[in-house]
Amino acid sequence: DAGVTQSPTHLIKTRGQQVTLRCSPKSGHDTVSWYQQALGQGPQFIFQYYEEEERQRGNFPDRFSGHQFPNYSSELNVNALLLGDSALYLCASSSQGAGDTQYFGPGTRLTVL
Amino acid sequence: SQQGEEDPQALSIQEGENATMNCSYKTSINNLQWYRQNSGRGLVHLILIRSNEREKHSGRLRVTLDTSKKSSSLLITASRAADTASYFCATDKSFQKLVFGTGTRLLVSP
Numbered sequence: 114d115a116g117v118t119q120s121p122t123h124l125i126k127t128r129g130q131q132v133t134l135r136c137s138p139k140s141g142h143d144t145v146s147w148y149q150q151a152l153g154q155g156p157q158f159i160f161q162y163y164e165e166e167e168r169q170r171g172n173f174p175d176r177f178s179g180h181q182f183p184n185y186s187s188e189l190n191v192n193a194l195l196l197g198d199s200a201l202y203l204c205a206s207s208s209q210g211a212g213d214t215q216y217f218g219p220g221t222r223l224t225v226l
Numbered sequence: 227s228q229q230g231e232e233d234p235q236a237l238s239i240q241e242g243e244n245a246t247m248n249c250s251y252k253t254s255i256n257n258l259q260w261y262r263q264n265s266g267r268g269l270v271h272l273i274l275i276r277s278n279e280r281e282k283h284s285g286r287l288r289v290t291l292d293t294s295k296k297s298s299s300l301l302i303t304a305s306r307a308a309d310t311a312s313y314f315c316a317t318d319k320s321f322q323k324l325v326f327g328t329g330t331r332l333l334v335s336p
Binding site: 117144146148150152154155156157158161168169171201203205207213214215216217218219220222 | 256257259261267269270271314318323325
């Protein structure tokens with residue numbers, strides 16, 4: 114049983130560019146949440162997708178958007194990249210009907226130059 | 227913004243010793259979860275304790291929760307070098323939106 118997978122592992126972009134990160138949830142999970150973790154900090158909640166809709170959103174600007182597909186996989190898009198967007202982006206999956214534990218993927222390390 | 231704080235920020239112990247980390251949070255919660263993170267990679271779920279529970283065990287881990295003080299502690303007994311990692315508490319107030327603390331960096335020396 115594959116766990117949560119994320120791609121790519123590492124990504125280098127320049128300011129102003131756009132980036133798309135991808136996440137496949139753990140088998141049987143229907144909810145995907147995205148988190149941003151700056152160096153030396155705890156992860157911060159970006160948003161959550163359930164039934165292909167954004168259900169909750171953290172304190173992030175509209176440059177951060179996402180999508181969930183019918184197979185429950187998800188994408189995180191960031192437009193007009195800033196240097197401060199450099200971080201580890203973590204995807205977590207969970208099931209609405211099977212408790213509250215969230216399982217995290219290995220993350221995508223984004224560097225903005 | 228972070229929900230709360232872990233204490234201490236860093237902890238250095240010898241193999242075989244016990245490690246205790248504390249977490250404080252600010253609002254009412256449904257549950258509190260502890261995660262481990264190695265070398266800035268993905269988070270590994272360790273244990274979940276619900277708001278109506280006071281103590282929970284899993285192998286060498288013991289977690290306590292005091293909702294009146296809005297605090298939790300994680301005890302790792304008989305530490306091993308492989309336990310070296312950062313440990314985060316995360317609170318879930320609603321719909322699985324986790325709010326993380328700042329983390330404790332644990333170093334276990336052989």
